[in-house]
Amino acid sequence: MTPAEIRVEILDILDDISPDEDLDNLKDDVAFREQLELDSMDFLDIVMELRKRHRVQIPEEDYGHLASMASTVSYLEPKMVDIVKS
């Protein structure tokens, strides 16, 4: 997946987890939790969804990389580079 495709995938997961949230104009460099109604349980749902959909394993010590859209895409890029978007 390209960074742009990873971004779309994350938006799709966010939309599943928080369907009431308006994700248009999400600020990529601002922490998710500073602009969306996401709590810790939602965060773990995102991690689990990445594992279910793409078998991406994210250890707890790396959770800090998933703070914002920009940092999440950067972190996931090497892990998802060989995944073909369906």
Place this chain on the structure above:
Amino acid sequence: MSDPQNTVTLWHATTSSEKPGRIEACCESWLDQDEIVRADRFRKSTSRNQHVVGRGMARRLLGDEAVTPNEIQFAHAVHGKPYVVRPDAAKQPFNVAHTDGLVMCCVGQDRHELVGVDVERLGRRTDPELAQRYFSQPEIDFLQSKPEGEVRRDSFLRIWTLKESFIKAIGTGLQTPLADFAFVDIDSDQPRIELLNPKLQSDMSWQFFSIEPRQGFIGAVAVACRQNADEVRVDLRSFDDLVV
């Protein structure tokens, strides 16, 4: 009679899911410009209101009558847990939690090293896989002993809030693996923690409280004291009454 120095006060406030009300207006008047900028980043009113009330409550409650809410300055630890920088009179351990419609602020005394609080609305949608993946084995066994449906879901939220109260108290958030510690006596008002990872052990002793602050909500409070601390008491109070 209980010792006030052993009492942790747990304040609960109503928040609006739409237009800010009286409590939001009052709390916003106590925030500094940075806090208002951060509040304005939230895209939904309910999130903005919770942020404003959470920080406003802390400003009003820390230092009690001896400190003006606006004069408090906060800083944030490495994983984001806020603490008071000045004035000294407001340097009390505190922690804030919020969920849909309710914000809670837990304020400890000097003898309490750390406090943490979490709250969830009962009936919240939960993924059973989350417990399987992240909880410790004794907690998974406890959940599986419960009948499926509402009882098991509420038990999950009871464990979840306890776990959150601990990782919020120590300030690491989810970077501390949730399976590194386990709760026992989960159905009691004061469950106990077992620290399964030696890295979590310290010279502090922990006390936990499982609380229903209002009908339809479940919450938990974590309090850490130096060894041989006396029994802590939690005093539940309405913040709404304070800003009438």
